[in-house]
Amino acid sequence: MKSCTTYCKRVFNSFDQDRDGKITPSQRQSCLAMMGGGLSAEEAEMVAQPLLSGGLVGLAEFASLVEGDDEEEKKREDLRKAFEMYKNEGEECITPRSLKNMLGRLECG
Numbered sequence: 001m002k003s004c005t006t007y008c009k010r011v012f013n014s015f016d017q018d019r020d021g022k023i024t025p026s027q028r029q030s031c032l033a034m035m036g037g038g039l040s041a042e043e044a045e046m047v048a049q050p051l052l053s054g055g056l057v058g059l060a061e062f063a064s065l066v067e068g069d070d071e072e073e074k075k076r077e078d079l080r081k082a083f084e085m086y087k088n089e090g091e092e093c094i095t096p097r098s099l100k101n102m103l104g105r106l107e108c109g
Helices: 008-016 025-034 041-046 059-067 070-086 096-105
Strands: none
Touching: 008 025, 008 059, 070 096
16 A cells, blocks of 8 residues: 655645545545536546545555656656666767667677
8 A cells, every 4th residue: 555645645635525434536626626627427436436435545646646656667767767878978868879888888889
């Protein structure tokens, strides 16, 4: 189960108007409408479909939606590190020259 920060819990509680520990599709719909956004009834139902049956979202599921997945963050970090290998020192991005240098080191070019 994913833990939730204090901020995440406050946001969850603003959605969970009846304080039963679950956010229903209608609660999602009304809360987003108050914030100036909007969801149709179908969209409000679809938001939680991959998470829980019945369209109810608990705190742990809400945390996963709001704070992201640690595994995804690790993948992004690994990808960032891989791209860093292709940049020459002092450059902000991969250039044709830095790509050629790395491919030469890998004996591909």
